[in-house]
Amino acid sequence: xxxxxxxxxxxxxxxxxxxxxxxxxxxxxxxxxxxxxxxxxxxxxxxxxxxxxxxxxxxxxxxxxxxxxxxxxxxxxxxxxxxxxxxxxxxxxxxxxxxxxxxxxxxxxxxxxxxxxxxxxxxxxxxxxxxxxxxxxxxxxxxxxxxxxxxxxxxxxxxxxxxxxxxxxxxxxxxxxxxxxxxxxxxxxxxxxxxxxxxxxxxxxxxxxxxxxxxxxxxxxxxxxxxxxxxxxxxxxxxxxxxxxxxxxxxxxxxxxxxxxxxxxxxxxxxxxxxx
Amino acid sequence: xxxxxxxxxxxxxxxxxxxxxxxxxxxxxxxxxxxxxxxxxxxxxxxxxxxxxxxxxxxxxxxxxxxxxxxxxxxxxxxxxxxxxxxxxxxxxxxxxxxxxxxxxxxxxxxxxxxxxxxxxxxxxxxxxxxxxxxxxxxxxxxxxxxxxxxxxxxxxxxxxxxxxxxxxxxxxxxxxxxxxxxxxxxxxxxxxxxxxxxxxxxxxxxxxxxxxxxxxxxxxxxxxxxxxxxxxxxxxxxxxxxxxxxxxxxxxxxxxx
Amino acid sequence: xxxxxxxxxxxxxxxxxxxxxxxxxxxxxxxxxxxxxxxxxxxxxxxxxxxxxxxxxxxxxxxxxxxxxxxxxxxxxxxxxxxxxxxxxxxxxxxxxxxxxxxxxxxxxxxxxxxxxxxxxxxxxxxxxxxxxxxxxxxxxxxxxxxxxxxxxxxxxxxxxxxxxxxxxxxxxxxxxxxxxxxxxxxxxxxxxxxxxxxxxxxxxxxxxxxxxxxxxxxxxxxxxxxxxxxxxxxxxxxxxxxxxxxxxxxxxxxxxxxxxxxxxxxxxxxxxxxxxxxxxxxxxxxxxxxxxxxxxxxxxxxxxxxxxxxxxxxxxxxxxxxx
Numbered sequence: 001x002x003x004x005x006x007x008x009x010x011x012x013x014x015x016x017x018x019x020x021x022x023x024x025x026x027x028x029x030x031x032x033x034x035x036x037x038x039x040x041x042x043x044x045x046x047x048x049x050x051x052x053x054x055x056x057x058x059x060x061x062x063x064x065x066x067x068x069x070x071x072x073x074x075x076x077x078x079x080x081x082x083x084x085x086x087x088x089x090x091x092x093x094x095x096x097x098x099x100x101x102x103x104x105x106x107x108x109x110x111x112x113x114x115x116x117x118x119x120x121x122x123x124x125x126x127x128x129x130x131x132x133x134x135x136x137x138x139x140x141x142x143x144x145x146x147x148x149x150x151x152x153x154x155x156x157x158x159x160x161x162x163x164x165x166x167x168x169x170x171x172x173x174x175x176x177x178x179x180x181x182x183x184x185x186x187x188x189x190x191x192x193x194x195x196x197x198x199x200x201x202x203x204x205x206x207x208x209x210x211x212x213x214x215x216x217x218x219x220x221x222x223x224x225x226x227x228x229x230x231x232x233x234x235x236x237x238x239x240x241x242x243x244x245x246x247x248x249x250x251x252x253x254x255x256x257x258x259x260x261x262x263x264x265x266x267x268x269x270x271x272x273x274x275x276x
Numbered sequence: 277x278x279x280x281x282x283x284x285x286x287x288x289x290x291x292x293x294x295x296x297x298x299x300x301x302x303x304x305x306x307x308x309x310x311x312x313x314x315x316x317x318x319x320x321x322x323x324x325x326x327x328x329x330x331x332x333x334x335x336x337x338x339x340x341x342x343x344x345x346x347x348x349x350x351x352x353x354x355x356x357x358x359x360x361x362x363x364x365x366x367x368x369x370x371x372x373x374x375x376x377x378x379x380x381x382x383x384x385x386x387x388x389x390x391x392x393x394x395x396x397x398x399x400x401x402x403x404x405x406x407x408x409x410x411x412x413x414x415x416x417x418x419x420x421x422x423x424x425x426x427x428x429x430x431x432x433x434x435x436x437x438x439x440x441x442x443x444x445x446x447x448x449x450x451x452x453x454x455x456x457x458x459x460x461x462x463x464x465x466x467x468x469x470x471x472x473x474x475x476x477x478x479x480x481x482x483x484x485x486x487x488x489x490x491x492x493x494x495x496x497x498x499x500x501x502x503x504x505x506x507x508x509x510x511x512x513x514x515x516x517x518x519x520x521x522x523x524x525x526x527x528x529x530x531x532x533x534x
Numbered sequence: 535x536x537x538x539x540x541x542x543x544x545x546x547x548x549x550x551x552x553x554x555x556x557x558x559x560x561x562x563x564x565x566x567x568x569x570x571x572x573x574x575x576x577x578x579x580x581x582x583x584x585x586x587x588x589x590x591x592x593x594x595x596x597x598x599x600x601x602x603x604x605x606x607x608x609x610x611x612x613x614x615x616x617x618x619x620x621x622x623x624x625x626x627x628x629x630x631x632x633x634x635x636x637x638x639x640x641x642x643x644x645x646x647x648x649x650x651x652x653x654x655x656x657x658x659x660x661x662x663x664x665x666x667x668x669x670x671x672x673x674x675x676x677x678x679x680x681x682x683x684x685x686x687x688x689x690x691x692x693x694x695x696x697x698x699x700x701x702x703x704x705x706x707x708x709x710x711x712x713x714x715x716x717x718x719x720x721x722x723x724x725x726x727x728x729x730x731x732x733x734x735x736x737x738x739x740x741x742x743x744x745x746x747x748x749x750x751x752x753x754x755x756x757x758x759x760x761x762x763x764x765x766x767x768x769x770x771x772x773x774x775x776x777x778x779x780x781x782x783x784x785x786x787x788x789x790x791x792x793x794x795x796x797x798x799x800x801x802x803x804x805x806x807x808x809x810x811x812x813x814x815x816x817x818x819x820x821x822x823x824x825x826x827x828x829x830x831x832x833x834x835x836x837x838x839x840x841x842x843x844x845x846x847x848x849x850x851x852x853x854x855x856x857x858x
Contacts, residue, residue: 033450040454044462047470052323059322187300194307204315208322279656286653290644369640371605372633373657374625530607530621532545 012107013115020119031127038132042075046143061207064142066234070205072136072145073230079124080165081226083196086172086189087120094179103268110264113176117169149235156242161229163249168225170256171196177260180267201227207236221252279375283383291388298389305392309342313400316464327469336404337492338464340420343397344427344487345460346390352432353387358439362446367529377526381439410496419495419505426487426508431456433518434482440518443525459484466492486511536579536602536709536741541611543572543597543765571597572608573765581708582739584731586746586756586773590853594765595745599711602743603633616708629658632702636714639694640701641686647697648682651704658705665704672700675730692723699727703734709741710734716748728754749845761852768856777848785841786825787812792833801825 049067053060060067079085090113093099102109136145148154178188197203199222206214206227217223228245231237237245291298316338320331329337349356358381361367370380410416438452459482462470467478467489478484487508494504546566571594579585589595600606601613604620604627613620620627634640641650655665673679676696686694695715702710712731716724732755734740744755752759752773759776761769769776786801789810797803800820801813815825822840829835 030450036451037454037458040451041458044458044470044474047474048462048465050471051326051465051469052319055323055326186297187304190301190304191307194304194311197308198311198314203311204318209318210321279653282653282656286642286645286649290642293644365635365638368600368605369638371624372603372628372631374629374659375657527607530605531609 017115017119020116021123034128035131038075042071045071062236066236068143069146069234070230076129076132079121084193090176110261148233157229157233160246164225164229166253173260177263196222200225224249224252280383287386301389302392306396309393309396332404332407335400339397339400339404340423341463344424345431346393347428348431350387350390352435354381354385355435355439359442419491422508423487423491426511429512430514433514436518440521440525443529483511483514536615538613539576541575541608543608545569545571570765584735584742584756586744586752586759589762593762631709632707633711634698634702634715636717643687646683654704660705668704692719712744714746753845763856783814787839788835789837790833790835795832798828
């Protein structure tokens with residue numbers, strides 16, 4: 001009985017998921033343009049690193065093949081892992097008082113927004129990732145996308161990729177929730193996002209950062225986002241290290257969700273008391 | 277011009293109504309470009325140079341492109357947000373007023389928060405100018421100014437093209453970001469870093485090198501050809517095709533409505 | 535003078551069914567459907583006329599307004615407004631028209647209304663003297679003294695609509711387009727807006743073209759209505775004319791003393807209780823006075839009232855009749 005209830009409980013979130021996902025698929029032209037953009041972006045990124053490689057190959061902290069795979073994965077899965085992929089609708093709901101409407105629904109706000117964000121990101125990623133990966137796979141040797149370093153790396157790429165995705169969504173939930181507590185959501189958003197951008201390795205892959213600084217950053221939740229799966233894929237992280245990294249991801253996911261739920265509950269209490 | 281000034285004052289007043297939000301957004305803008313700076317810093321610490329350009333060269337180059345981009349974005353923000361202007365029928369309202377539409381779009385939105393990016397650009401100028409061994413004289417100063425202004429015009433044209441495309445697609449097309457945001461990000465290195473193909477694209481299709489690479493060579497004393505300093509002016513010819521596209525877009529819009 | 539001849543306009547819209555498979559199909563192949571928004575529209579409006587332009591949602595009302603205001607170029611047909619073709623001489627044309635959209639604002643949201651007015655003065659290049667006298671008149675008539683110092687975002691809907699109307703009239707346009715000007719307003723604001731429009735038309739001979747779903751607007755403001763449905767003009771005539779043609783029945787209510795009333799041919803008993811009876815009279819078969827005579831020959835009539843069908847009902851009948 002309890003199990004059936006559980007299924008029913010999540011069914012309504014799944015229908016939100018489905019609705020969002022379908023809505024996202026409609027934007028065909030946008031997806032096409034997105035593919036081109038991401039491809040160009042990855043291409044330029046690879047050219048930058050080529051120029052640096054020509055200066056001093058010895059100073060490269062990872063193999064060129066691993067770096068290329070890292071860059072192409074980053075571009076192909078951009079919608080899954082970029083923190084700036086936020087939904088304006090949610091911000092509007094909070095600032096315009098549409099939140100009252102959401103509260104009338106028999107749903108948990110946190111879970112609903114969580115599913116909604118996942119659906120939104122997935123629908124964008126589905127349309128974009130395949131074309132990029134396929135074209136990238138046909139590029140010549142050091143610049144193209146390679147197969148995973150080993151079957152094991154491939155499997156752990158999928159597992160840590162899912163975990164990283166969950167950490168990203170959980171972090172974005174915190175950004176949404178911060179809107180309840182501030183008068184300037186735009187500002188908070190920009191400050192948070194620009195920090196995360198750098199610390200998650202989307203400006204420069206983390207191995208390129210100076211020693212010492214890098215070790216510190218790798219403990220933060222931001223390094224549990226794209227950094228882990230993309231580097232496992234190309235074998236840059238291997239062996240036992242995979243398990244510790246995945247464990248850290250799991251820890252951060254749980255911590256962020258816990259924090260998010262706590263903050264949502266507190267914020268809603270305030271909304272209810274103040275009358276919106 | 278007087279009318280533009282009035283709009284300017286009005287937007288300033290509005291921005292000041294939301295002081296806190298303005299402040300945070302400005303800081304955010306500053307930080308976003310600071311990220312890029314950090315990236316450059318760490319990479320050049322590791323590799324020391326790229327294609328013969330050192331840290332101070334790259335920083336100066338980034339400062340120039342960032343400044344011209346921010347100027348264009350601050351004043352041309354109306355075009356950047358044009359998809360919204362069309363979808364909420366704001367553009368219909370503009371057509372009902374007896375002024376040129378370009379003027380109304382430009383004066384309809386001014387993004388003062390881009391001052392954050394300008395500050396970042398100024399910091400980089402300061403660093404680049406003091407650390408690099410450029411012999412600063414009258415001509416070099418003029419070159420710097422022309423680079424910034426020429427860059428603003430080219431970026432402004434790109435925003436105009438972006439808006440013109442919105443007439444056909446209603447929503448903004450993401451790939452235009454390659455030409456605007458992309459050029460800002462990757463224009464931090466002098467454009468010959470990327471190899472021949474990209475360099476040609478950046479000369480003949482969109483005249484980036486005319487305000488970045490060539491005058492930069494003269495600025496940093498890598499060439500004696502003084503006429504390189506005037507190339508940014510030539511780059512302003514990019515206005516012609518951009519304006520033409522806008523006209524075509526307007527005609528299309530008027531025949532399909534929204 | 536507005537002269538519209540044989541204007542047509544077709545739009546393409548994409549369609550997609552519901553569900554996953556349809557969504558995926560639409561990714562690769564989209565179906566388009568042509569919709570005739572305007573289909574051979576012709577009419578003529580004299581200076582100083584007030585015309586109600588009515589029709590159900592999606593009938594082509596806003597497309598017509600867009601063509602007349604120069605925003606939309608039609609596929610076929612011509613249109614001349616004060617001797618100009620709107621979409622060819624946009625700047626000159628829009629100087630002479632004012633447009634109010636009931637659902638959208640033309641005021642700058644964050645600044646006091648008076649600042650918006652000042653900007654509009656500069657945009658329309660209104661001479662200072664004319665602007666001052668127009669502003670004074672509008673402020674007095676629409677009672678805006680206190681409102682103009684307030685930012686538009688803080689105004690109530692009714693207050694804002696009065697400001698919107700003032701904003702459209704600052705440059706003394708010869709033609710005023712009102713697109714649902716009373717939508718969402720309370721009774722007091724509605725009456726204020728209607729009175730003002732009447733006054734404006736009387737005093738300045740402003741031509742007014744009004745689209746609305748509020749039949750009270752039509753009744754108080756316009757003498758002529760144009761009915762559009764599915765892109766075609768279905769009817770163009772005076773309100774009286776339409777009333778006569780389409781108000782099917784009249785309702786006669788009598789309070790009487792006596793036995794039951796037996797209706798004659800052409801009248802039908804609707805309800806009867808407590809010595810009060812009401813009848814529906816078909817005017818084609820029976821005159822109202824004949825009906826009264828028929829009733830008073832049977833019973834002693836103490837009070838009576840005659841109502842014609844409400845304009846709402848007439849329009850509903852019209853829509854039904856034309857199947858739009």
